[in-house]
Amino acid sequence: MNQIFNLFRLQQLDSQLDILSTKLNDLETLLQNDDDLQQSLQRLAQQEDTLKQLSHNLSNIENEVKQQNIKIEQSEATLYGGRVNNPKELKDLENEVTSLKKYRTVLEDRELEAMLAVEEQTMILEQTRQEHQQVNQVFETKNADCLREIEQLRKEITHLENEKQILATSIPAEFLDRYQQIRHSKKGIAITGIIDKSCAACGTSLTGGLIQESRTPDKIILCPSCGRILYGG
């Protein structure tokens, strides 16, 4: 297996992927700049957030009511348990139970208010969701072509990435590492062909000896000018 050819093929896939990814990115950015959709998404997020806060508040109050009930049960158990006989103490306990119950009413009122607030916000959120669906439908109709193109690009990218994955597994790590390293430092192009006895990437004329050498399988020959791997075919 000629590893230089494999790298050249890998480069073709990578270059294609670079072009498609840029295109996809541009289209996605274009769609993200849709004001109506963005505002609608923002409204939706706000209403969701408000519901979350209100639900949290409700569960706190429910907890307080629960704690208050426990306190009342405990005080009543002492009051009616028969272990306290002192009239003064009994009176104090009675007062305590009354006051605990009074505060429980306050808490229960708050609980009811919190429940209503959650119910109301749930309806508002549902309404906002429906409105968002409408905005989204308008958006999808308006951008149908763009969305189709994005879907197509994603498919192509997945297909190329799978192909790349399969190819990469057949290339030894030392070749791959070298390739990645050069690709990283040379604007995405690590390996290049030879056109008219010159490096196809930078245009430098190559000697006959170098061109001959670049046809040796599994041997990495670099362009003396740009430092990219030469693929002599």
Ligand SMILES: [Zn+2]
């Ligand atoms: Zn070059």
